[in-house]
Amino acid sequence: MKQLAVGIDIGGTNSVFGLIDREGNMYGEGVVQTKKFPDFDLYLEELYIGINSLLKTIDFEYELMGIGIGAPNANYYRGTIENAANLIWKGIIPFVEKMKRYFPNLPIIITNDANAAAIGEMVYGAAKGMKDFIVVTLGTGLGSGFVANGQLIYGHDSFAGELGHVIVNRGGRMCGCGRKGCLETYVSATGIKRTAFKLLADHIENSEFRNYSYNDLTAEMITKAALNGDPLAIEAYEYTGMMLGQALADAVTITSPEAIFLFGGLAKAGKYIFEPTKKYMEMHMLSNFRNKVKLLPSGIDGKNAAVLGASALIWQEIESN
Amino acid sequence: MKQLAVGIDIGGTNSVFGLIDREGNMYGEGVVQTKKFPDFDLYLEELYIGINSLLKTIDFEYELMGIGIGAPNANYYRGTIENAANLIWKGIIPFVEKMKRYFPNLPIIITNDANAAAIGEMVYGAAKGMKDFIVVTLGTGLGSGFVANGQLIYGHDSFAGELGHVIVNRGGRMCGCGRKGCLETYVSATGIKRTAFKLLADHIENSEFRNYSYNDLTAEMITKAALNGDPLAIEAYEYTGMMLGQALADAVTITSPEAIFLFGGLAKAGKYIFEPTKKYMEMHMLSNFRNKVKLLPSGIDGKNAAVLGASALIWQEIESN
Numbered sequence: 001m002k003q004l005a006v007g008i009d010i011g012g013t014n015s016v017f018g019l020i021d022r023e024g025n026m027y028g029e030g031v032v033q034t035k036k037f038p039d040f041d042l043y044l045e046e047l048y049i050g051i052n053s054l055l056k057t058i059d060f061e062y063e064l065m066g067i068g069i070g071a072p073n074a075n076y077y078r079g080t081i082e083n084a085a086n087l088i089w090k091g092i093i094p095f096v097e098k099m100k101r102y103f104p105n106l107p108i109i110i111t112n113d114a115n116a117a118a119i120g121e122m123v124y125g126a127a128k129g130m131k132d133f134i135v136v137t138l139g140t141g142l143g144s145g146f147v148a149n150g151q152l153i154y155g156h157d158s159f160a161g162e163l164g165h166v167i168v169n170r171g172g173r174m175c176g177c178g179r180k181g182c183l184e185t186y187v188s189a190t191g192i193k194r195t196a197f198k199l200l201a202d203h204i205e206n207s208e209f210r211n212y213s214y215n216d217l218t219a220e221m222i223t224k225a226a227l228n229g230d231p232l233a234i235e236a237y238e239y240t241g242m243m244l245g246q247a248l249a250d251a252v253t254i255t256s257p258e259a260i261f262l263f264g265g266l267a268k269a270g271k272y273i274f275e276p277t278k279k280y281m282e283m284h285m286l287s288n289f290r291n292k293v294k295l296l297p298s299g300i301d302g303k304n305a306a307v308l309g310a311s312a313l314i315w316q317e318i319e320s321n
Numbered sequence: 322m323k324q325l326a327v328g329i330d331i332g333g334t335n336s337v338f339g340l341i342d343r344e345g346n347m348y349g350e351g352v353v354q355t356k357k358f359p360d361f362d363l364y365l366e367e368l369y370i371g372i373n374s375l376l377k378t379i380d381f382e383y384e385l386m387g388i389g390i391g392a393p394n395a396n397y398y399r400g401t402i403e404n405a406a407n408l409i410w411k412g413i414i415p416f417v418e419k420m421k422r423y424f425p426n427l428p429i430i431i432t433n434d435a436n437a438a439a440i441g442e443m444v445y446g447a448a449k450g451m452k453d454f455i456v457v458t459l460g461t462g463l464g465s466g467f468v469a470n471g472q473l474i475y476g477h478d479s480f481a482g483e484l485g486h487v488i489v490n491r492g493g494r495m496c497g498c499g500r501k502g503c504l505e506t507y508v509s510a511t512g513i514k515r516t517a518f519k520l521l522a523d524h525i526e527n528s529e530f531r532n533y534s535y536n537d538l539t540a541e542m543i544t545k546a547a548l549n550g551d552p553l554a555i556e557a558y559e560y561t562g563m564m565l566g567q568a569l570a571d572a573v574t575i576t577s578p579e580a581i582f583l584f585g586g587l588a589k590a591g592k593y594i595f596e597p598t599k600k601y602m603e604m605h606m607l608s609n610f611r612n613k614v615k616l617l618p619s620g621i622d623g624k625n626a627a628v629l630g631a632s633a634l635i636w637q638e639i640e641s642n
Contacts, residue, residue: 156579
């Protein structure tokens with residue numbers, strides 16, 4: 001009988017869920033509009049109905065093994081979502097406890113998006129068989145999941161892996177966290193926009209970006225311009241790669257990974273992000289580690305990556321027991 | 322029958338070994354002068370004779386469980402000491418393989434000094450029962466051992482935990498590793514000496530340190546002066562604590578430890594190092610982690626700490642199997 005897991009990716013706008021087997025094949029998906037449900041109990045009921053409808057579409061015999069959830073500010077140990085700035089529910093949401101009422105006999109596991117991506121990489125992706133690696137997710141912010149000894153590092157309170165909030169430039173750019181110079185203020189969709197504006201300020205050359213307001217400019221536009229050979233866009237990526245490469249060289253000294261995977265929007269710029277990141281990472285690397293750590297694109301990055309990552313929590317849990 | 326482990330601490334000058342039980346009680350110790358044996362095979366023979374002599378002094382029934390070794394540049398996976406600058410043996414020494422000839426039926430484990438200190442802290446010391454913590458060893462350089470999920474992070478090639486070589490000031494002080502601005506150029510016995518000389522250069526106040534050459538000044542003298550209220554020594558510690566506190570705040574974002582232990586020479590300055598380190602760590606901490614991470618003195622720090630740490634490798638290995 002085929003074993004399936006539910007994967008749920010909770011975002012500020014939508015929650016996407018799907019049914020996935022051990023090999024990462026997806027058997028249908030569904031969506032609940034997160035922000036339409038300020039009442040968490042109503043949201044959960046809608047999600048339950050959605051998952052049940054999806055299960056009814058499965059026309060073969062299956063065994064449901066568990067539900068894995070990726071969500072911002074999720075606490076793996078407590079099964080909660082805690083003070084997530086981008087979600088409509090405020091305070092501490094006892095997600096797993098409440099979901100258990102609908103699925104009392106299933107393992108239900110929640111963690112943050114970047115940790116889910118790391119476990120997805122290990123279960124389905126390019127980190128299969130690796131015991132020590134780092135996944136860096138480049139979205140609006142910068143998330144990360146660190147795996148050591150074959151296990152995700154959750155840390156004492158489940159909030160480990162905040163590489164985006166390592167200070168890379170003391171007194172540097174203001175960060176949403178209230179401090180200055182965090183890596184994600186340089187390396188993220190928002191970070192590269194800030195870099196593009198800094199370059200517009202520093203340089204005098206003409207650029208198509210001089211026609212856009214800060215609010216209209218997107219990281220995708222910078223990526224597209226870089227791929228078309230625009231010098232300012234390429235320079236923005238070079239700077240982004242420098243900041244990321246330096247930070248990764250430091251991260252390597254701590255956990256000594258076999259590989260580092262780049263996942264998400266900025267990684268789509270291909271050589272424009274990978275080449276400078278690799279160059280500056282090696283340039284700043286402690287000699288022990290030089291030319292030993294692979295810098296690779298994610299093996300699961302794509303439309304369903306976040307749902308895949310969430311479902312992977314279940315297979316990982318089953319196999320580690 | 323009492324179970325005993327051999328712990329060996331290999332230093333550039335001496336190798337100290339001892340017999341230790343599961344509770345950390347030591348039953349005699351011995352010394353081999355490392356640097357008197359450029360021929361590693363002769364060294365190992367001398368060490369074997371020493372351990373055997375020590376075993377003969379034990380006047381109760383015992384079972385020997387294994388041999389744990391802490392050494393600079395030791396590779397846990399390969400059982401080797403690799404290109405250790407401070408040891409008389411050059412290149413790659415197959416330590417475990419060669420020692421197995423003398424003790425073919427015993428587990429023999431080698432790791433670097435800081436990792437041994439971390440496992441010692443977990444087995445005998447103040448980290449008992451903790452799953453996630455960091456030990457920072459403050460000697461001539463700065464070493465560290467990171468424990469996550471109850472396991473030491475060796476990383477892909479066994480050289481994880483090089484916190485001393487995280488860059489804390491890009492373009493800063495020259496480091497022995499060939500790069501600039503590494504944490505250990507600021508936070509270590511050598512680092513605080515450099516800081517004292519910087520302060521002598523920057524300030525005009527008189528100070529007893531103006532009577533010493535760089536080669537004559539020691540970190541112990543600075544510690545002693547701080548404990549006697551000398552303003553320059555206290556300022557040197559304040560600066561050292563600032564650099565360490567900032568770096569620890571960043572390390573916390575990666576592994577989210579329950580506690581950080583300070584071990585070794587500089588930790589003996591008590592409040593002069595703990596207070597500024599704690600202050601700057603909290604000041605620079607991501608809010609998730611603020612006031613949650615304990616900063617503590619090592620629970621095994623003392624005369625035999627390194628031998629204890631080395632022996633702990635055996636108990637840790639037995640219990641994790």
